[in-house]
Amino acid sequence: MARPKVSKEEKRSVIFTIRLTLEEQRKLNELGAMFGISPRLLAREKIFRGSYPKQKMPRIDVDVYTELKKIGININQLARHVNSGKVPYGLRKVLLELSEQQQLIIKLLLD
Structure with a gap:
């Protein structure tokens, strides 16, 4: 089954690049892992929704x-x-x- 078509308004076609220090990148990657999503999605959620997504439950030993x-x-x-x-x-x-x-x-x- 083919993927449904996305309208031009909903299609993410713009690329936005930022520069980070190695420490900032490490922190962003840690936050992404803590929430269980990629750092890109984490940044998008924080910017456009104003809050972090719900935290993923930690795995207990x-x-x-x-x-x-x-x-x-x-x-x-x-x-x-x-x-x-x-x-x-x-x-x-x-x-x-x-x-x-x-x-x-x-x-x-x-x-």
């Missing part, structure tokens, strides 16, 4: 993800025991603190 999942499972199991009265009440505070730390770690990894 499988080992880190697995360890966080294990921690979450353990916290949930302990919390269930605390709520059923099988564990001393003082442990409840510790579990809440651990749960908050886990949420903070997940947020830092995903932001």
Whole structure:
């Protein structure tokens, strides 16, 4: 199937060139990689839309993800025991603190 024709108004036929230092080029390439798009598209988005595109989710190391999942499972199991009265009440505070730390770690990894 052929590519649909683009009208003259929509066709990108003008070439615009800028000069960058090596450091500026490196930063632009890093930003492009962070957002998951080419540096050209990143510049176009920033110039014409006034903001950067939505950031691509970072890839989490499988080992880190697995360890966080294990921690979450353990916290949930302990919390269930605390709520059923099988564990001393003082442990409840510790579990809440651990749960908050886990949420903070997940947020830092995903932001």
